[in-house]
Amino acid sequence: MSESKDFLRSIVEEDLKSGKYKEVITRFPPEPNGFPHIGHAKSICINFGIASDYNGHCNLRMDDTNPTKEETKYVEALKDAVQWLGFDWGKNVYYTSDYFQKIYNYAVELIKMGKAYVDSVDEEQMREYRGTVTEAGKRSEYANRTVEENLELFEKMKNGEFKDGEHVLRAKIDMGAANMKLRDPLLYRIRHVNHHRTGDEWSIYPMYDFAHCLSDYIEGVTHSICTLEFENNRDIYNWVLDTLGLELPRPYQHEFARLGINYTVMSKRKLLELVEEGKVSGWDDPRMPTIAGYKRRGYTKESILNFCDQIGIAKANSMVDVAQLEFCIRDDLNTKVPRVLTVLDPLKVTIVNYEGSEVIDAPYYPHDVPKEGSRDIPFSNEIYIERDDFNENPPKGYFRLTPEQPVRLRHGFIISCKEVIKDETGKVVELKVEYHADSKSGSDTSGIKVKSAIQWVSAKEAIKAEVRVYDRLYANEAPESLEDLNSSSLTVIKDALIEPAIVTEKIDERFQFERQGYFYADPIDYTDEKPVFNKIVGLKDSWGKKTAPKQESKTESKKQAKNEQVVGTEVAMSDEQQALFDKYTSELKLNAEVSNIIARDEKLSSFYADALAELNSPVGIANIVVTEVARELKEKEANELNFTAKQVSQLVKMVDDKTISSKIAKQVFEEMVKSGDNPDKIVEAKGLVQISDPSVISPIIAEVIEKNPDNVEKFKAGNNKLLGFFVGQVLKATGGKANPQVVNKLVAQALK
Structure with a gap:
């Protein structure tokens, strides 16, 4: 745990210190009526995380009180999500349905106490009697039934002697309560539906507000942690437990802000609509914000956990930028996955002055990734390159292959274009080029200066693959309906070409397709004979540059998006940005993702240059600039920050010297943001020197x-x-x- 605790952990610590509880028991109580989404991941991390931090236990409990919407497949999806995220619920999965008899008995107790009654008004009249925020409600005439009448009716409800909706059981609290949840809330309703676990045993089912608090109590839960929409329900939670006079210790409810992400819906109703309307392929469609969807797309559990950790636990609802989640997966994969060569839109290239074939030894990982491994890339006189990597009439700032401009084949030789072959429509179908024999990467003596390197594959050995390029499911930042769907959220490329080692060596299931993004072998459709890869995320966030400002209409937005110059799915760099990118990758040896992020942001590139002037540690400084400084510069100018580029370089030097670890550096940076103190002063004051003994x-x-x-x-x-x-x-x-x-x-x- 970090030194600065969130408010929930502060509550837990105070409860333990006061002796209120001997052991912390939390619970994650989802309804099995849909697949869990990224919002559930936050709740899972909180409930299981707090239990783990204080040597307690977290129960996984299915809140299965509404059989009209619940299915076993949803139970399995919930269990899978918790397991995949790395949490352990112990020997048993709990179900509210396990307690139906006990909950029914508690309802009978309330009736006997005169605190609950069977009501027989219809739904419309019940709504009318409820009153408004400014006017008290009116109690039903059926509230005057005797205890004996209520017990008899309630038993008949249980025995299935009435139709759905004919009667309900209500608590008798206060029809004039300011909190309208307390105006005689429903405790039970009749449902003649087969339950996924209890079958036809029950004809009545408890409402959430009644079942939830009692299930917590039965399980010995101490801290019932809910999202803010249940804040008003807390009064019912307490009323039920207090009125029944249950033996201590009893649970208490605490609320935190639910997760909201732009360009995303997390309403189960709307997610179910997407599935049922065929707008997605299923709950595990890689565009869905479900845990199953993220898994199939190729997200790692570490990236999800890191995202949940970064957004923290707050008391007020707010909207998180989906780019933060995308950054977390990039950040995680950057240090893990091998880099490989692929061509998504092939253009044939014949090397007229090369004969025979050879293999080129190429590393899987860049120098700043602490992993080893290489593969042989076959090379011959027939290769394919990306169509976008050649331009017969290049715009200013285009640094790839042209009739006059040579380019390097990644890990290989420099080539120069000699002839452009077109079909009858004028489309370029082949290039005739010459290679420079003395220009091989790693032993280049040609003296030829090139401004970029492009990916390629050998025509004979390349393997055909299907590549599914996913984008955000919604085009609208605050989506409301199916009309807001992004029509370009999926592009399927049937004839992409990949280098053979991806399939033959298969050293990983995730890869960075160089200059394209991160990709994952689809866990369902992939075979070695017919490889299928899902795009996890691009190398950088280009969405903001592709979309129009919020005040513009949808029509204007589409016009602007159509008129923008785009390379693949990403906005083209300016001349200045491209020059910086080339400097970062070729001279400073930064990887492509980091180079892209810094080069495209003027504030970041300026800050990076200032820090680099203080310390010659280009990779170390770049990493902290894109992960930490970028967050602070998002809405501020450099002169508004509490820290300087010089202080950041001092912090990086402490990491380089192994005085502190990279993890501690993040804590130190957070303190620099608040106080503006020098990093060495913070490290000394907090005793954060790295332990190597x-x-x-x-x-x-x-x-x-x-x-x-x-x-x-x-x-x-x-x-x-x-x-x-x-x-x-x-x-x-x-x-x-x-x-x-x-x-x-x-x-x-x-x-x-």
Whole structure:
């Protein structure tokens, strides 16, 4: 846990300190009436995270009180989401339906106390009697029924002797209450529907407000954490538990702000409409904001968890920019996935002065990614390049292949165009080029200066693949209906070409298709014979540049989007931006994603230059500029910041010198944002110097291993992925101060 706790954790700590509870028990109680979405991911992280932080437990409970909408497939989807995100609910999944008899008995108790009655007015009259915000409601005449009458009617309701809607059970509270939720709320309604677990055993089902608090109590939940829309329901929650006089300890409800993301809908009703209307292929369509959709698209659980951590826990609702989620997946994949060559829109190229064939050894990862691995790329006199990488009449600032301008084939040779072949319509169908034999990448002695490198594949060995390019499902920032759907949210490319190692070596299921974006082998449709890849995310956020300002009409927006110069799906760089991009990638050795982000933003590129003037650490400074400084410069100018470029370079130097870890650097940066203090002063004041001494780290490792015997067994049985779990636990125990490299080495030794 970080030193600055959110308000929910502060409540939990106070409750434990006061002795209110001996153990923290939370719960994640979704309704199994749809697939869980990204908003549920936030709730999962909060409930399971708080329980884990305080050595408690989080129950997974299906709130299955409405059989008209619930299905077993939704239960399985919810379980899968929790597991995939890395959380453990223990031995049992709980169901509200497990407690139907107990909840019914509690309802009988309320009737006997004169606190509940069977009402028989129709829905329209019930609405009329409810009153308004400024006028008190009117109690139904049926509230005068005797306890005996109510007990008899309620039992008949249970036995299925009445039709749907003929009667309801209501609490008798206060028809004049300022909180309209307390105006005799419904406790039970009749539903002659088969339940996915209890079958036809019950003809009545409890309402959420009645079942929820009692289920929490039955399970021993201490902190019932809900989103803000349930704030007014808290009064009913407390009324039920207090009126029944249940034995302490009892649970209390606490609310946090639900997750809202622009260009996204998270109403289950609207998501179900998308599925039923055939606007998407299903709940796991990669454009859907469901956990299943993100999984199929290729998002990693780490990116989702990091996003939930970044947005934090607030008390007031707000809208999060979807670009932040997209940044999290880019940031995660950047250090993980191999880079490969692909051509999505092939243009044939014949190298007229090359004979035979050879293989070019090319690394999978750029120099700033701490992973090793390479593959052989076949090269011959017939290759394919991207159609956009050649222009016969190039605009100013075009740095790829032209009749007069040579270009480098990525990892290979420099080529010059000699002849352009067109079909009868004037479309370019082939290029005749010459290669420069002394220009091979890594041993170039040609002296030829080129401004960019392009991707390519060998015609003979390239493998045909289907590539699904996904964009945002909605074109409107605040979508309301199906009319707001983005008609270009999916483009299917049937004849893309990929280098053979992607299929033959298959070192990963996710790849960066260079200069295109990150892609994932579709977990359902992919086969080695017919490869299918889903685009996870582009190399940069170009959406804001493609869409018109908010005040423009939809027609004007479409006009502007149509008239913009676009390369693939991304807006073309200006001359100045392209020059910076080339400098960053060729001279400073930054990767393409980081170079794109900095080059396209004038404030970022200026800040980066100032920081670089103070310290020659281009990669380290670039990484903190795109991950941390960019967030602060989004709505501010550089002179409005509490920190300077010089201070950022000092912070990077401390990381480079291994005085602090990268994780600690984020904490230090957050303090710099608030206080403006120099990083060395913050590190000294908070005691954040990185721990590299094995004698300090080893006892912590021993303690972590002792606490997790089950995972030790699994690791020794062959589950090597658990090494990351143990390293993470040690880093957490040291507040992120331990040197990750030292921890990795020591943990591996300790688990042998």
